[in-house]
Amino acid sequence: MGEVWRIAITGSFNKFLGKVLTFLPNLLAMITILIVGFLVAWIIKMVLLRFLKAIQFDRLSEKWGLTYMFSKGGMSYSPAHLFSGFFYWIIVLITLILGINALELTATQNFIARFFNYLPHLFAALIILVIGYLIAIFLGQAVLIAAVNAQMESARLLSRVIRWFIIILSLTMALSQLGIAQNVIVAAFTILFGGIVLALAVAFGWGGRELARDFLEKLYKRKEKGEGTDHISHI
Amino acid sequence: MEKSLQSQLEEIKGADILIGIPSYNNISTIGHVVRAVTAGLAKYFPGAKAVIFNSDGGSTDGTQEEVKRVQIEDFSTILTSYPLHPVHKIVTPYHGVPGKGSAFRAIFEAAGALNVKACAVVDSDLRSITPEWMDLLLTPVIEEGFDYVAPLYARHKFDGTITNSIVYPLTRALYGKRVRQPIGGDFGFSGDLAKFYLTKDVWETDVARFGIDIWMTTLAVAEGYKVCQSYLGAKIHDAKDPGRDLGPMFAQVVSSVFWLMAEYQHLWKVSKESQEVPTLGFRYEVGLEPVSVNTDGMIENFRLGVRDLMEIWRKILLRETVLWLESIGRLSNEAFSFPQDLWVRVVYNFAIAYYKGSVHREHLLKSMIPLYLGRVASFVKENQESSAREVEEKVEDLCEVFEEMKPFLIERWTTG
Numbered sequence: 001m002g003e004v005w006r007i008a009i010t011g012s013f014n015k016f017l018g019k020v021l022t023f024l025p026n027l028l029a030m031i032t033i034l035i036v037g038f039l040v041a042w043i044i045k046m047v048l049l050r051f052l053k054a055i056q057f058d059r060l061s062e063k064w065g066l067t068y069m070f071s072k073g074g075m076s077y078s079p080a081h082l083f084s085g086f087f088y089w090i091i092v093l094i095t096l097i098l099g100i101n102a103l104e105l106t107a108t109q110n111f112i113a114r115f116f117n118y119l120p121h122l123f124a125a126l127i128i129l130v131i132g133y134l135i136a137i138f139l140g141q142a143v144l145i146a147a148v149n150a151q152m153e154s155a156r157l158l159s160r161v162i163r164w165f166i167i168i169l170s171l172t173m174a175l176s177q178l179g180i181a182q183n184v185i186v187a188a189f190t191i192l193f194g195g196i197v198l199a200l201a202v203a204f205g206w207g208g209r210e211l212a213r214d215f216l217e218k219l220y221k222r223k224e225k226g227e228g229t230d231h232i233s234h235i
Numbered sequence: 236m237e238k239s240l241q242s243q244l245e246e247i248k249g250a251d252i253l254i255g256i257p258s259y260n261n262i263s264t265i266g267h268v269v270r271a272v273t274a275g276l277a278k279y280f281p282g283a284k285a286v287i288f289n290s291d292g293g294s295t296d297g298t299q300e301e302v303k304r305v306q307i308e309d310f311s312t313i314l315t316s317y318p319l320h321p322v323h324k325i326v327t328p329y330h331g332v333p334g335k336g337s338a339f340r341a342i343f344e345a346a347g348a349l350n351v352k353a354c355a356v357v358d359s360d361l362r363s364i365t366p367e368w369m370d371l372l373l374t375p376v377i378e379e380g381f382d383y384v385a386p387l388y389a390r391h392k393f394d395g396t397i398t399n400s401i402v403y404p405l406t407r408a409l410y411g412k413r414v415r416q417p418i419g420g421d422f423g424f425s426g427d428l429a430k431f432y433l434t435k436d437v438w439e440t441d442v443a444r445f446g447i448d449i450w451m452t453t454l455a456v457a458e459g460y461k462v463c464q465s466y467l468g469a470k471i472h473d474a475k476d477p478g479r480d481l482g483p484m485f486a487q488v489v490s491s492v493f494w495l496m497a498e499y500q501h502l503w504k505v506s507k508e509s510q511e512v513p514t515l516g517f518r519y520e521v522g523l524e525p526v527s528v529n530t531d532g533m534i535e536n537f538r539l540g541v542r543d544l545m546e547i548w549r550k551i552l553l554r555e556t557v558l559w560l561e562s563i564g565r566l567s568n569e570a571f572s573f574p575q576d577l578w579v580r581v582v583y584n585f586a587i588a589y590y591k592g593s594v595h596r597e598h599l600l601k602s603m604i605p606l607y608l609g610r611v612a613s614f615v616k617e618n619q620e621s622s623a624r625e626v627e628e629k630v631e632d633l634c635e636v637f638e639e640m641k642p643f644l645i646e647r648w649t650t651g
Contacts, residue, residue: 059592062550062593141547142597142598144543144544145544145598145601146601147543148536148539148540148543148544148602148605149482149536149604149605151532151535151536151539152539155539155543156543159543233394233395233396234395234396234397234481235397235398235418235420235445235484235488
């Protein structure tokens with residue numbers, strides 16, 4: 001009986017020891033990956049920060065409207081710090097996933113494979129959002145200046161419409177890239193866009209009849225009187 | 236250079252004088268310009284071998300055919316002597332970025348290929364050009380040894396507002412030479428200077444458009460060429476809507492001025508007081524057609540700028556300048572005034588922002604237009620009853636403010 005116990009206990013202990021001995025290298029590998037990963041992340045962050053400062057990224061961000069966007073979002077860090085920090089955390093995240101993967105646990109294997117398959121979509125969506133935002137800021141500003149120079153009272157409204165239209169469009173594209181409710185988003189965007197066009201058509205056609213008439217009358221009368229035109233040569 | 240043009244130039248085998256006429260749909264005026272140039276060459280340079288070079292931007296109204304067709308049948312009706320050489324005419328389309336600067340590039344290339352002694356360029360929409368302009372633009376180069384002859388005109392007191400409010404005062408304050416019409420459009424220059432212009436690679440920039448005039452003048456002054464100005468009399472253009480081209484014209488001219496500031500910063504930072512340049516020609520009073528100016532529209536445009544463009548201006552201007560602009564934006568049309576020193580601050584700060592690149596450059600330049608219109612409206616209101624001479628004194632006052640505030644520009648240029 002005692003022999004049976006001994007065999008059972010030593011067998012179980014040996015099995016446990018075997019498992020620990022199999023697991024230990026994986027654990028050590030994970031710890032090594034984590035240490036190296038964090039170190040690489042920190043080095044890349046510092047190199048990137050120096051590079052961004054050298055190319056005066058903060059000034060460029062101010063020009064492109066990124067600083068304004070971040071300050072509106074309540075972020076007090078400079079864009080160079082934010083971008084280098086972003087890449088730091090991306091590398092940390094990848095390091096963590098690689099570390100967990102090194103443990104070779106079946107449960108995590110599938111999750112990690114799916115995560116890495118999804119990662120390109122995530123990056124693409126992020127790039128679409130950033131580029132979309134920059135285009136929205138740039139075109140919004142261009143429209144605002146052009147409309148002011150054309151003496152349009154509603155210059156700011158027009159600029160905002162353009163800006164939000166591009167932001168919504170890029171958001172739709174980003175969500176579509178992520179594969180989130182693709183059909184619903186496309187349908188929602190189509191309905192929203194169609195709705196805006198219809199609303200504008202109705203507003204101008206029905207609600208703005210008087211306004212349009214006044215505008216045309218003023219324009220015609222001004223032309224008749226020869227008002228509003230300059231004859232000076234600017235150059 | 237196109238092969239057909241090259242063979243035409245080779246056929247002529249060198250010349251003494253080249254007259255460049257850039258054009259684009261100017262059929263109504265170009266005939267008069269070509270006749271005046273031909274008569275001027277025959278009258279003042281009868282022994283010189285001369286070429287009239289029409290550099291056209293692809294006119295569709297028959298401008299090129301008109302240049303080829305026009306000639307003076309009988310010189311005895313206008314002259315007491317006959318020219319020894321016939322005047323050669325070359326009519327050719329230019330290539331590259333569409334604009335006046337590209338047309339000038341083709342003229343410089345032809346001048347270089349023909350190895351001319353002197354060149355002149357005249358606008359193709361001029362109604363007031365006379366044969367004497369050839370003498371006034373070319374003789375200082377051929378006989379007096381000048382390299383660059385800028386024009387001096389009698390203009391309506393409210394004409395040339397970009398020149399009077401920005402280009403002349405700023406160029407004078409920066410480079411220390413009082414060239415009154417640095418973007419006049421009609422210039423004389425030596426063959427050597429034409430060759431020098433060709434060595435510069437600027438033909439994809441705003442210099443290839445409306446920026447060419449200030450670029451030519453600035454290079455002549457900054458590179459130490461001998462510069463003078465000739466009094467040509469009245470400058471009357473073909474009638475067109477000046478407001479139509481204001482945006483691109485303003486942006487291209489001012490962009491070129493600001494860009495040149497960065498190129499020649501080593502010069503203007505050490506240049507002190509401005510000096511007169513030699514002025515040639517007989518000055519006389521000219522009766523000019525009255526012009527109408529819609530100051531209310533300009534003030535309205537300025538107010539719209541104050542309301543909607545402040546977000547951009549805040550990135551360019553100092554806080555006290557912004558507050559000052561906001562306060563004048565609240566004034567009634569009757570009380571509206573845009574003071575000189577405020578305007579100088581605005582121009583200097585925009586130049587600095589352009590150099591630093593803190594705002595997208597095209598946005599920066601176009602957002603300056605409401606400010607410019609505000610200043611023009613104020614200037615017109617202040618001088619409604621003034622004579623041309625009094626208005627000229629006001630322009631001189633503005634120039635002095637630009638010069639007095641130059642230390643502010645130098646300090647902010649360096650520190651940002």
